[in-house]
Amino acid sequence: MVLIFIENTPRAYAWGSTEALPELLGHAPTGQPQAELWLGDHPGSPASIAKATPVPHTLIELIEQDPERYGVDGGPLPFLLKVLAIGEPLSLQAHPDLVQARAGFAAENAAGVPLGAANRNYRDDNHKPELLVALSEVTALSGFRPIAAAVHDLRALAAAAPQGAATLAAIADRLVEAAPEVARLRFVEWAFGESAEVSEALLGIVDAIGEGSHPGIGTDRLECLRDLLTHYPGDPGVLVSLLLHLVRLAPGESVYLGARQLHAYQSGIAVEVMAASDNVLRAGLTQKHIDIPEMLRVLDFGELPEPRMFAEEVAPGLCAWRPGVPDFQLFRARVASGSEVAHGAGVARDALSLDGSQLADAAEEVTLEVDSPLVLIATAGRVLVSRPDAELAEMANVARGQSLYVSAGEPIRLTGSGEVFLATVGA
Template structure:
């Protein structure tokens, strides 16, 4: 069956006021609309669109006949989202499956209310996640080499010194001292613990960065030379954004430990459990395991549990969080990070009667795309209008969907996509 689903966007302070309303074709509310959840997670399950006068969620549908609507007789193991990021999210990490199971059980035994501010584990599942950019997206993700971090901190300290800020230069030098050591993993863990201890060097270093634009440009020829040499403009832009939104938050210093990644539309990153990250800006499609477990490491007014964070985070270095896609057929690509919970497909379609060029290679479009549906699919149209056809079903199934509309496709025969536009489809991992 092809079942239209819909949801109310979640309003978080970091969200855009217009990106999701524009996609959905509705008027902005004036409030930030950050995330559109398209799945069966209890935190915000999608609803069956216009089914009856009474709302029926996707959870209700699956529980009414799990063998027909669910995955192997159970709930969906993945959650598809559209993100509209106007300001940086919190620095965060998600537990692996064993950590989530143990942490959830411990908080249940302790009687910590699930809605409590200090609650770390809302469920017993892990939360790997994959993000594909719809616009340019910037993110902090994964620990980079400590030598690079020390180099950047030293340059910041030198720029502060050249600008005449001796106290700031000394504080930043103290930050650099905390990053010294032969074994990078305990150094990173020690730094995460230290930065939240209230050491006076932390707020002093943050004060030195509050006028980052002046430090980056330099107030004197010497300062300009110090700031310009070997300085990554994406790193400067990320620091500016973080300082503007969280000028006194220790997470600004934690961000220096992470890769800054700039994604063009169609590029992706994958973050496995235990990887520290924060999204900075942009509009994207995200798919993850069906969990909402988050432990935070700053850039937030929410609860930060440093002891639990440092217990579950992976302090190892990653070379790059980028996730390449693979071409399955003309117009169809997939991101398959090797987790059982999910994979994400993208179809690009053109109308031969109206379109002269269809692209080539990985970004090509096709007149028709066939997608297997051995397991349920959650589909969202992000551009144009498409037709969804299931000619081998008995009876045959057919639907039209435009930008912003979403469809739940039950497991069964393949679907055929035609029209003009771009479609993302989430399903169970391969």
């Protein structure tokens, strides 16, 4: 087999949407939040081989049966493809780099912390850079922004706050008294220090953004603060959010976050690909385990100049996101019939990218080299995936919400009318 349908059960985290994933997958809503669909061989939630045998098999078992044929360099997949359905803000979090992950995993193993324990920080020994591409409008807090922007917003909130104004103004002043990285470190330490001043600052923000008030901050930032305070009243992560870029993505736009970057996705539906890891260090905006000292040790407090990442057109109908890590890259293919392409109909058209250039339009046919295994999900329409040059030619008709594992080998050809995302090993 070279084209294999895979499936998985969405993970039911509290921040998930009750309807977005069921709608994409063609399932009836359960009434419970469904947050993440994992499509890979990570032990935390390995995908299953669909319709294979009466006995269920996972992608782990498939690769272990013939690692040279189905794995990467004789081992598991180095990437994990997900679909996120964000109904409420995610936790304020970061992921370790490779050195930190290996050391943290070994230390917790030596300390006897069970892998499934709620207070476990490191569930594996891998880093976790990640790329998120919006399917709907997505809002995300992504990496540290310039200190001057945070100072501006704090002073604007102070000016609009009936109470807590002096506290907000004082912490804004402190941010400019040290080098940016030191100032951010001190701010985060202060925010999670449980002092009376933190509570005063949070009350000041509540007053400044109350109904009918119009502080001199951006509309998106105002909406974000209101949303965070609705879901997490009194959480110091609300203050820390002011240090971060706030990005609003249109469908097809993306952010890339390397290891050690603080972030918190706020809303929307997205495809996400990352190194195959489940290491998450949280610092607020959550009811889950928080380890502030470890978070402070791991974080990169430098400014992230630009969290957005632009797709590059590879061929007609095909674009790619290549962040330059060995673990993964992501492709998006759009195909349509000849008449749809000619008249710009169906799912074929896309908006302009952020830099004003046209993203890859749909083509009648897209061909993609498969030097390493691929994991594919259809997000619109229906796409025929075939491998005409293989010794035993195969084809799979992949409808919206269906997923496919493609082993390394001959190129695949995509036709039909729809959109698919394909994750594979990094370039």
